[in-house]
Amino acid sequence: MLKHDILRHPTTLLSAAQREQYFEEGAVLVEGAVPESWLKRLRAASDEIIERGRAIAQSDGAFIVEEGHSADAPRLKRLSSPIDHHPTFWEFARSSPGVEAAADLVGPDVKYHHSKLNFKWAKGGMKFDWHQDIQAWPHTDYSPVTVGLYLEDCAIEQGPLITIRGSHDGPLHSMYDENRNWVLRIPEDQIDMTKANTMVGPAGSLVLLNCRTIHGSAPNLSGRSRPFLLNVYSSADSFPYGANPIQSPSAGTIVRGEPARISCHDPRPCEVPPDWTKGYAGPWAHQNREKTPQAAG
Numbered sequence: 001m002l003k004h005d006i007l008r009h010p011t012t013l014l015s016a017a018q019r020e021q022y023f024e025e026g027a028v029l030v031e032g033a034v035p036e037s038w039l040k041r042l043r044a045a046s047d048e049i050i051e052r053g054r055a056i057a058q059s060d061g062a063f064i065v066e067e068g069h070s071a072d073a074p075r076l077k078r079l080s081s082p083i084d085h086h087p088t089f090w091e092f093a094r095s096s097p098g099v100e101a102a103a104d105l106v107g108p109d110v111k112y113h114h115s116k117l118n119f120k121w122a123k124g125g126m127k128f129d130w131h132q133d134i135q136a137w138p139h140t141d142y143s144p145v146t147v148g149l150y151l152e153d154c155a156i157e158q159g160p161l162i163t164i165r166g167s168h169d170g171p172l173h174s175m176y177d178e179n180r181n182w183v184l185r186i187p188e189d190q191i192d193m194t195k196a197n198t199m200v201g202p203a204g205s206l207v208l209l210n211c212r213t214i215h216g217s218a219p220n221l222s223g224r225s226r227p228f229l230l231n232v233y234s235s236a237d238s239f240p241y242g243a244n245p246i247q248s249p250s251a252g253t254i255v256r257g258e259p260a261r262i263s264c265h266d267p268r269p270c271e272v273p274p275d276w277t278k279g280y281a282g283p284w285a286h287q288n289r290e291k292t293p294q295a296a297g
Contacts, residue, residue: 109257
């Protein structure tokens, strides 16, 4: 669904000013959006995941681990598709304030695409280079929104998400390097850092991120982890082309409203990613490669 169609519908969770900020800046933080009752359940699910992660010796198709990870001292980067590893995550993804927030930004008919749980472990959780998301999972329009939830308070020293205001209305940058390696990185000299916006907030805050917005994060240098649950949604009439990098049987589920009968198409083009049917190593694997010629994928 295109912007002018979305704006015809009233908001249900966001204020008019918050929705206006999202469409003007490409991101908005909404404090107090998710109540403590949800947070307690999600934290308990996250704790169960961390316990399971102790048995993981190295990164696999679900877990991505930090250097130094062990059973005695777990250091997790990410759990891919948490909805497939604990029922609480799927319940939240399909029926929660996050879905209502998405509806305010993509229209009343909402489709689920994928999810991940980024832990940003204490005392060294890695940075995330500047990038845009939609090149990794192109759709027929630019309605997709990432709904991020801070499970704990997030302060500046924990490496919060940083967005570049207005960059969603600018160009899409290539996520390949000069050797056609998929690196998911935009050089900082191509970014207007005067428009950087640091998304800090208390537990229960939602960060709503447009799929075209440039964003990244600094390392976590604090003594507290920064668990950040991310669910991606689109308008029901927006359709992905190409494989989903974080596959799930639930991808494509309509979580609010009705399925589309007609697809929506934005005339602006989008770069095509590698063929994810051959596997997806995750963004850090690409960003941490040495700058030598390698095959994309």
